[in-house]
Amino acid sequence: MTAAFPALRLRRGRSAPWIRSMLAEHRLHPSDFILPLFICDGDRCEEPIAALPGVSRWTVDRIGAQARQAWQAGIPCVALFPNTPAYLRSERAEEALNPDNLICRAVKAVKDACPDIGVLTDVALDPYTAHGHDGLIDERGCVLNDDTTAILVQQALVQAQAGADIVAPSDMMDGRVGAIRAGLEAAGQCDTAIMAYAAKYASAFYGPFRDAVGSGGRLKGDKRGYQMDPANAAEAMREVAMDIAEGADMVMVKPGMPYLDVLAAVRKRFEVPTFAYQVSGEYAMIEHAAAAGAGDRDALILETLLAFKRAGATGILTYHALDAARLIAG
Ligand code: PBG
Numbered sequence: 655m656t657a658a659f660p661a662l663r664l665r666r667g668r669s670a671p672w673i674r675s676m677l678a679e680h681r682l683h684p685s686d687f688i689l690p691l692f693i694c695d696g697d698r699c700e701e702p703i704a705a706l707p708g709v710s711r712w713t714v715d716r717i718g719a720q721a722r723q724a725w726q727a728g729i730p731c732v733a734l735f736p737n738t739p740a741y742l743r744s745e746r747a748e749e750a751l752n753p754d755n756l757i758c759r760a761v762k763a764v765k766d767a768c769p770d771i772g773v774l775t776d777v778a779l780d781p782y783t784a785h786g787h788d789g790l791i792d793e794r795g796c797v798l799n800d801d802t803t804a805i806l807v808q809q810a811l812v813q814a815q816a817g818a819d820i821v822a823p824s825d826m827m828d829g830r831v832g833a834i835r836a837g838l839e840a841a842g843q844c845d846t847a848i849m850a851y852a853a854k855y856a857s858a859f860y861g862p863f864r865d866a867v868g869s870g871g872r873l874k875g876d877k878r879g880y881q882m883d884p885a886n887a888a889e890a891m892r893e894v895a896m897d898i899a900e901g902a903d904m905v906m907v908k909p910g911m912p913y914l915d916v917l918a919a920v921r922k923r924f925e926v927p928t929f930a931y932q933v934s935g936e937y938a939m940i941e942h943a944a945a946a947g948a949g950d951r952d953a954l955i956l957e958t959l960l961a962f963k964r965a966g967a968t969g970i971l972t973y974h975a976l977d978a979a980r981l982i983a984g
Pocket residue numbers: 776778780788824825859860861862863864877932933934935
């Protein structure tokens with residue numbers, strides 16, 4: 655039921671900051687964000703990532719300070735990604751299961767420096783394989799589902815035992831959420847949450863991330879045999895339903911902006927905590943656009959992040975988390 659013009663003048667609700675603020679349907683808050691952080695080997699080092707202007711890799715001794723900074727800005731959780739040294743990458747990704755690997759040391763360093771912040775770790779083999787795929791491959795280069803899943807279960811366990819609060823399988827193998835849940839349960843890690851990269855698309859927007867973790871140059875072929883076809887939306891519902899049925903606590907849609915339709919549909923249909931990942935290529939696009947004068951950087955950041963809230967996101971993984979949290983605080 656609604657009035658018609660001139661009784662209805664919607665501009666009345668936009669006439670001043672106080673009323674705009676009062677009528678805002680959605681709002682950003684620092685607790686909406688998860689900040690991804692990249693780790694590199696070595697000592698007392700910050701390595702700027704050329705493909706992600708303003709983002710660096712940090713050595714383990716420096717990562718705690720990064721997490722503390724996020725926590726102080728009101729960000730509840732960080733997502734850690736390792737750039738494994740080349741000599742530790744192999745056909746079968748054995749380093750993923752080393753309890754003293756870069757990611758496990760980083761989890762402990764974050765927990766030591768900032769005990770209250772949540773720590774999320776990625777479950778997938780791409781930072782550890784010599785060929786850059788998320789799983790084990792056969793002689794034709796095809797990623798093997800069940801053999802990979804068996805390793806992912808071990809990987810998730812190693813991360814949980816190092817102190818990760820959330821393990822986030824980003825590999826897109828079928829059945830891995832159920833297998834990881836059962837593995838955690840059997841090992842007594844029943845408080846570790848699973849955030850499933852449930853609807854993850856084979857996207858052209860992951861390029862800068864692959865540079866950041868050092869897997870891009872090695873990747874033979876592409877990931878279309880396991881990540882979703884960007885043409886599909888109904889299939890995303892099946893992926894999400896499957897992961898929830900297998901025991902995912904939270905689900906994710908990825909990438910972010912080009913997939914807001916999928917995000918909105920998932921949130922509406924399943925009513926479970928639903929996260930969006932504004933991925934590396936989206937971050938780079940905003941940075942390059944702002945640098946070229948195509949828009950105001952701060953406004954671009956806040957408008958794109960608010961779009962996720964409007965579409966129904968519970969939270970957003972974004973490389974702009976710290977900037978955004980500070981902008982919101984004023
Ligand atoms: C690894 C992984 C990727 C991202 C998160 N985890 C890359 C990929 O699947 O190739 C992408 C994140 C980003 O681009 O910011 N499985």
